[in-house]
Amino acid sequence: MKTTRTKIAMIALSCLALAAIAAFSGASSPAAAVSDNGAAWQDAKPKYVFLFIGDGTSYPQLAIASAYLGALDGKKEPILLPMMKFPVAGSATTQDLTSFITDSASAGTALATGNKTNSGVLNMDGEKAKSFETIAEKLHKQRGWKIGLVTSVNVNHATPAAFFGHQPSRDNYYELSNELLGSGFEFFAGGKLRDSRKGEFDRMDVYSALRAKGYIVTMTAAEYRGLKGGEKKLAIFSDDKDFSDDTGAMHYEIDRPKTQPSLADYVRTGIAALENNTGFFMMVEGGKIDWACHANDAATVVRDVLAFSDAVQAAVEFYNKHPKDTLIVVTGDHETGGMSLGFAGTGYDTRLGLLANQKVSFVEYDKQVAKFRADRATFSDALASIEANFGLAAKPDSGAAAGPLPKLSDFELAQIRAAFEKSMIPSKQRTLTDVEKLLYGTYEPLTVTVTRILNHKAGVGWTTFSHTGLPVPVFAMGSGQSRFIGYNGNTDVYGALKILTGAK
Numbered sequence: 001m002k003t004t005r006t007k008i009a010m011i012a013l014s015c016l017a018l019a020a021i022a023a024f025s026g027a028s029s030p031a032a033a034v035s036d037n038g039a040a041w042q043d044a045k046p047k048y049v050f051l052f053i054g055d056g057t058s059y060p061q062l063a064i065a066s067a068y069l070g071a072l073d074g075k076k077e078p079i080l081l082p083m084m085k086f087p088v089a090g091s092a093t094t095q096d097l098t099s100f101i102t103d104s105a106s107a108g109t110a111l112a113t114g115n116k117t118n119s120g121v122l123n124m125d126g127e128k129a130k131s132f133e134t135i136a137e138k139l140h141k142q143r144g145w146k147i148g149l150v151t152s153v154n155v156n157h158a159t160p161a162a163f164f165g166h167q168p169s170r171d172n173y174y175e176l177s178n179e180l181l182g183s184g185f186e187f188f189a190g191g192k193l194r195d196s197r198k199g200e201f202d203r204m205d206v207y208s209a210l211r212a213k214g215y216i217v218t219m220t221a222a223e224y225r226g227l228k229g230g231e232k233k234l235a236i237f238s239d240d241k242d243f244s245d246d247t248g249a250m251h252y253e254i255d256r257p258k259t260q261p262s263l264a265d266y267v268r269t270g271i272a273a274l275e276n277n278t279g280f281f282m283m284v285e286g287g288k289i290d291w292a293c294h295a296n297d298a299a300t301v302v303r304d305v306l307a308f309s310d311a312v313q314a315a316v317e318f319y320n321k322h323p324k325d326t327l328i329v330v331t332g333d334h335e336t337g338g339m340s341l342g343f344a345g346t347g348y349d350t351r352l353g354l355l356a357n358q359k360v361s362f363v364e365y366d367k368q369v370a371k372f373r374a375d376r377a378t379f380s381d382a383l384a385s386i387e388a389n390f391g392l393a394a395k396p397d398s399g400a401a402a403g404p405l406p407k408l409s410d411f412e413l414a415q416i417r418a419a420f421e422k423s424m425i426p427s428k429q430r431t432l433t434d435v436e437k438l439l440y441g442t443y444e445p446l447t448v449t450v451t452r453i454l455n456h457k458a459g460v461g462w463t464t465f466s467h468t469g470l471p472v473p474v475f476a477m478g479s480g481q482s483r484f485i486g487y488n489g490n491t492d493v494y495g496a497l498k499i500l501t502g503a504k
Helices: 002-027 030-035 059-072 104-113 135-143 173-183 203-212 221-225 263-274 288-294 298-321 352-357 362-375 379-390 410-423 434-440 445-458 490-501
Strands: 048-054 088-093 146-154 187-191 216-218 234-238 280-286 326-332 472-478 486-489
Touching (some): 048 490, 059 352, 059 472, 104 135, 104 490, 135 280, 135 490, 146 298, 203 234, 234 263, 263 280, 280 298, 288 298, 298 326, 298 445, 298 472, 326 490, 362 379, 362 410, 362 445, 379 445, 410 434, 410 445
Parallel strands (some): 048 280, 048 326, 088 486, 146 280, 187 234
Antiparallel strands (some): 088 472, 326 472
């Protein structure tokens, strides 16, 4: 009897060991681990797919925006953004063939095609010899789905171009404009087309060619407001002062005129243009989050993250009407700036509500600095402007209806004075020491110094003016959502979309 019990125990232990090995083998691959959910994703067949990409957006950007909302509401806990409430959350690594720190072109290639490539390359291999077909192209050709691309930056910039372009350099804007024209996608919305070949390419030719192909093309805020809502091939390019900034991209949310549509408006317009019984795929990029992170401007970052979140909410509203047929995925392409919720000078404390004191983005304040330079302004003039635009006081009696403003310390005033003196020298005549290069990067010394000081007082830190190698979050809700569980690579986002949509 004892021998029998021993044998039974040994068999049971062996079965448990085999089960553990099998479980470990499955868990070693996120895809394999998820596949055990069976109908949770294997039977899923979404026909309306939204892919949201926050450029330069990882956990810090989302966490700070969420905590900022809580601070404004007088709470010590964050107010969750729409994607933070999604039932599925995973992560994705972002390195490319060149470095652990990717750029937007190679990251976009990974998300759009499932392939790694070199920094700066769009949908071609590391040898720049072979082109990759994107998920948008596959769904358009193979499934007859309608395709929409929405961005807050130029429509032929790296991330949106990653869904229709195939170039050895992301800077081949002329070629990318023509690839956009040849894609046949039904909806584009964002900034005007960039052109790096002055004299060789008349940008109006592409717009005219789009019109000749049956697109309704709008170039101004007035034209956009005049849309009737029944357009099935629509291209929106911002190209007037109330519709775009000096780069031809959308204004930063903090600067956006009421006459300019928001990213969420574009998503809703796109849904109206794309909705059909066969299916659609819409990529939406919050592109200016990245640009603000490069400049280490936290207040501007937060406003653009919130605008991006509003765009996600627009998709959630559509999902609520079509829950069985819709999939929403929200991720980032990489992190920018080395942003952190916490700064050495504030310890465990944060005062994120101070970011609300900032009235304009770094770009708009640069224009004020240029005026200082032209008018030979004094340091006192600059301090008065800083108080008005950033809520930082040089005098102890400075205040507002809500209470006294945070006072600049002698150390901070010295930093601002040094930056002011450097900014009063025309940029082409400036020489920067190694220390100043670390302090200012390629940005206007006075502006970047003031935004950094406000960031620090709020409890926000930065490590770089470039990208970092942090993983990014992946949130999912809808048909096939469990396919995005786990710690994956960014190429797996494409892999999951390909399986769920039936693309070949």
